Amino acid sequence: NAGVTQTPKFRVLKTGQSMTLLCAQDMNHEYMYWYRQDPGMGLRLIHYSVGEGTTAKGEVPDGYNVSRLKKQNFLLGLESAAPSQTSVYFCASGISGLALSYEQYFGPGTRLTVT
């Protein structure tokens, strides 16, 4: 059981370039999330999904797009990277329902630098 995996682990982009971050989970979770982590700001939610084919905006969605074509995968896209998007990106998956407490399981992160 690999849990939540993220690809790639590191990436350097030039301003204006595009890229896609891939998140995969093998726990059959319905919910998936993309966060960014910046010093002193904790984790901030970018986009999330409550099921295959659905996505919704989080706290800081501007400049990002997502897709959830398969239940196990959640893709985060940057169409035109900006230096302000330099960050560590975390994917998480979770289970829903009162009895299951909305616990989230995190991937190892992707460190992105935009120059």
Place this chain on the structure above:
Amino acid sequence: AQSVTQLGSHVSVSEGALVLLRCNYSSSVPPYLFWYVQYPNQGLQLLLKYTTGATLVKGINGFEAEFKKSETSFHLTKPSAHMSDAAEYFCAAGVYNQGGKLIFGQGTELSVKP
């Protein structure tokens, strides 16, 4: 709006001393609460969680936290710090029926001195 505040971005304790990391939340409805730990260059790992029921919850590695509704707090404690506890700790809160979304605090970096 819901928010989570962690008091103190850096906390330093001596090995064997009490660890106390503070977390306060604001929410108009009862939340569910988590503490996560992040070791350098790794993802977040769940320490413990409060959903309903007993207000004192025990987690991994000897940590525990108490939900105090009257104080809107969920402070994390450990009686005796170990060098391996050095990490960043995040408090998070969520509200039922909102897509499982969590709001995270700013994080507290714990240093443990020999």
